[in-house]
Amino acid sequence: MDSRNGHVEGGKPDGESLPELLRSWRRRMNPRAIPGLTVSGRRSEGLTQRDVARLTGVSERWYGSLERGKEAAYSADFLDRLSSVLGLSRTERHALYVRAVGHPPALAAVPEAGAAAEMDEVLQKFLDSQAPNPAFVTDLAWNMIGYNGPCVDWLPWAAYQANQMRWSFLVPEAREQLVNWEQDWARPYLGQIRYERAHHPKNEALRQLERDILAGSPTARKIWDRREIVEHVDGDLRRLRLPYHRGREVAVRIIAMRPIRSDLLRVIVLMEDCPRADDD
Incomplete structure (x- = not known):
């Protein structure tokens, strides 16, 4: 049967x-x-x-x-x-x-063993302490290996061993939820992938990520030909339009960091940028 x-x-x-x-x-x-x-x-x-x-x-x-x-x-x-x-x-x-x-879910992106081992109780406590701001940890190839509760509230896909970049480029809803997708998100993200590929040329997970995104997104292929290189997006201001916020646009400041003890991890905190009262 x-x-x-x-x-x-x-x-x-x-x-x-x-x-x-x-x-x-x-x-x-x-x-x-x-x-x-x-x-x-x-x-x-x-x-x-x-x-x-x-x-x-x-x-x-x-x-x-x-x-x-x-x-x-x-x-x-x-x-x-x-x-x-x-x-x-x-x-x-x-x-x-x-x-x-007719078949169980495949693990499209499996975190590297070394990076997953670095995701310990102390780092999880750090993520939890960032609430109510979403916070998460990825490996070099942007596979999710840790997150806090607000992260799953804002980005439910994070709970399923997801990959940040694959979601951003290969899932149609991402273009609606990442405001000004091509300019503010796609271009910097592809620049980051090119940067990591240059610094880790033998990393197969990064190679496969590049192949998957370029094969699945014509827009990404056009942007890739610009050969832009971006080291990180730490401090950048971006806008989101998520179901969690009932379609309201929310500005976030992206805080990006790496623990001194490991070069395998990437820690991201999305700090909601609330306008000051005197800005109204």
Whole structure:
């Protein structure tokens, strides 16, 4: 039996179907806890199909097809967005993949072992201490290896062993959420990738990152030909338009640093830049 119809390899019980699981996961969500959703006048608890479609950036018809169990080439990006919106655990995300596309999620970007080992309790406490500002840690190839609670609130994709650069260039929603995407984000990011590639020419993760982004984004290929080099974006002011802020633009100051004890890690804090009262 096809795993998309409920069967799981290894002799495990079939369990609930994909439509049953999705309906259950929708109904357990509290729409009042999700910024930007209109909840007045609702007759039932949980998220509607329309809510989920809006939050994942697809049409209601497209999401409805998935919830009816229709087989299609659902992308990993869409399934990960859906996992974030529905607040799925790792086990539930695994079940979603198996039932939707017939196989478990792949680890598209695995943090390097050396960098992951450097992510210790002390560094995690530092990230947590940055609240309410989002803070996270990546390895040289921008694979997420640590983050605090506000980071996941602002950027839900960070919870799934994500890669900062792949999300920025290969996920369509990034162009809406990173305001002035090409000039303020894409160009500096590609300059940083070129800088790290020059300083770590044998790093296979960086090489693969470059290949993936240039293969998946025509705009990135055009910008890459400018041969711009950027060491870091520490102190730069950028704007975000995230679902967490209900579509309101938020200015952030990017604080970038590396621990003295390790050249494998990159620590980023997004400090919200609030206008002073006398600026009004």
